[in-house]
Amino acid sequence: MHDIAIIGAGIGGLTTALALHAAGLRCTVFESVNELRPLGVGINLLPHSVRVLAGLELEAKLAATAIETAALSYYNKFGQLIWTEPRGRGAGYAFPQFSIHRGELQMLLFHEVIARLGPQAVQTQHALVRFEERPDAVTLHFVDAAGQARPPIEARAVIAADGIHSVVRKAFYPDEGAPRFSGLMLWRGSIEGEPFLGGRTMFQAGHLKQKFVCYPISRELADQGRARINWIAELAVSGETPARQDWSRRVDASVFREPFAGWRFDWLDIPALIDRTEAIFEYPMADRDPLPRWTHGRITLLGDAAHPMYPIGSNGASQAILDVEAMVEALKASGFGRTTADPTSAFERYEAARREATAQIVLGNRKGGPDEVMRLAEERAPQGFAHVHDVIPQAELEAISARYKQLAGFSREQVNR
Numbered sequence: 001m002h003d004i005a006i007i008g009a010g011i012g013g014l015t016t017a018l019a020l021h022a023a024g025l026r027c028t029v030f031e032s033v034n035e036l037r038p039l040g041v042g043i044n045l046l047p048h049s050v051r052v053l054a055g056l057e058l059e060a061k062l063a064a065t066a067i068e069t070a071a072l073s074y075y076n077k078f079g080q081l082i083w084t085e086p087r088g089r090g091a092g093y094a095f096p097q098f099s100i101h102r103g104e105l106q107m108l109l110f111h112e113v114i115a116r117l118g119p120q121a122v123q124t125q126h127a128l129v130r131f132e133e134r135p136d137a138v139t140l141h142f143v144d145a146a147g148q149a150r151p152p153i154e155a156r157a158v159i160a161a162d163g164i165h166s167v168v169r170k171a172f173y174p175d176e177g178a179p180r181f182s183g184l185m186l187w188r189g190s191i192e193g194e195p196f197l198g199g200r201t202m203f204q205a206g207h208l209k210q211k212f213v214c215y216p217i218s219r220e221l222a223d224q225g226r227a228r229i230n231w232i233a234e235l236a237v238s239g240e241t242p243a244r245q246d247w248s249r250r251v252d253a254s255v256f257r258e259p260f261a262g263w264r265f266d267w268l269d270i271p272a273l274i275d276r277t278e279a280i281f282e283y284p285m286a287d288r289d290p291l292p293r294w295t296h297g298r299i300t301l302l303g304d305a306a307h308p309m310y311p312i313g314s315n316g317a318s319q320a321i322l323d324v325e326a327m328v329e330a331l332k333a334s335g336f337g338r339t340t341a342d343p344t345s346a347f348e349r350y351e352a353a354r355r356e357a358t359a360q361i362v363l364g365n366r367k368g369g370p371d372e373v374m375r376l377a378e379e380r381a382p383q384g385f386a387h388v389h390d391v392i393p394q395a396e397l398e399a400i401s402a403r404y405k406q407l408a409g410f411s412r413e414q415v416n417r
Contacts, residue, residue: 002028003337005140005155007128007168009036011102012303012320013161014109014122018056019328021117025337028120029113030153032127034145036110038103041188041281042217042230044069044202044314045100047093048410049321054095061108066100067216070200076377077206078384079265083373083397087202094416099202099215099230101190102317126150128167131158131299136341138298157336157343158299159327161320164288165244166305172296179286181241182310182366184209186285187233187256189277190217195227196267205270207378208368209236210259212270231273232311234285235259242284251282285310287366290359293351300347302327307358310365315408319358322409326353361408370404373397
């Protein structure tokens with residue numbers, strides 16, 4: 001009998017394993033793939049999530065591979081500056097903001113789990129297909145990579161961190177259907193190049209129907225005077241949610257390049273960056289509606305399984321990590337593993353702390369989140385401006401930034417407290 005089974009060895013699942021272990025709770029992670037490999041593209045870890053990872057003694061290892069983000073800047077489609085602000089320690093936070101390759105972060109967490117919990121802590125080739133709840137346990141049924149059934153696993157508690165296509169979530173909400181498509185498609189790539197805007201800046205340019213996001217993600221290359229540039233091109237498209245097998249497919253730049261053909265700015269030639277990128281992958285921007293309930297007895301949801309959100313405001317991975325913190329605090333407070341073998345009250349306390357908070361971020365991101373400044377610039381000055389304050393007052397820009405930080409839980413006062 002396993003105490004806690006974690007479904008999914010992504011960022012949320014692996015961080016959960018490390019945090020549970022640090023709290024003296026036993027767990028095993030079950031992952032569908034044959035072998036974990038450093039796949040994906042860049043992501044950002046905001047200071048509130050770095051605070052949690054620092055508590056797990058990971059800050060130094062993150063700093064060794066990631067870029068400590070110094071600034072976030074917004075531009076219009078002509079490359080005119082709308083808003084810029086310092087980030088992380090440069091903004092007075094007690095913890096940095098990191099820009100990092102998602103695969104490198106996942107492998108860092110994976111190796112830490114193996115080192116701290118042992119080689120059997122992550123069981124690959126375990127794709128969950130169904131489960132049965134009993135009063136005292138949950139029986140989990142898995143198949144391997146060939147589709148052959150594995151011996152059932154029993155656990156006293158199950159944490160489903162199995163992503164936007166969660167098997168566990170679908171079992172509880174079978175009529176939910178496909179993820180909700182935003183009407184925006186993302187094309188993502190990364191390439192080695194020259195540093196831009198000081199080498200530690202994340203920038204976004206354009207507006208809500210055409211946007212380019214770019215930031216460096218490699219400390220190793222930065223130390224050599226170079227940059228691993230992670231970029232995302234975004235366009236409004238027609239159609240329904242693409243089939244799951246079409247997510248993250250490799251495409252040619254000709255699919256989306258033309259609308260960006262004139263985007264040559266003083267600090268970066270975007271068409272040239274696109275043309276030099278060898279591997280480009282296509283993703284739909286999608287989320288799901290907030291749920292009325294995450295916890296069902298001994299089973300609960302975490303991360304993208306619970307609250308998938310648009311990649312706006314750099315919040316997806318960070319919110320999963322905050323889920324982990326609330327989850328472990330609730331389990332410790334309940335006495336699970338010491339005075340009780342029933343996690344239900346702890347899961348309900350965790351959900352009470354996180355469900356409404358994340359629902360508000362999901363809904364806020366649908367309205368553009370902090371990217372609202374680009375929408376206003378496009379609406380009020382579609383041909384550009386002499387100075388941004390002619391179209392958007394400084395106080396309005398500051399309010400948009402502050403409002404989103406408060407919503408997402410990473411105002412400086414919240415994090416430093």
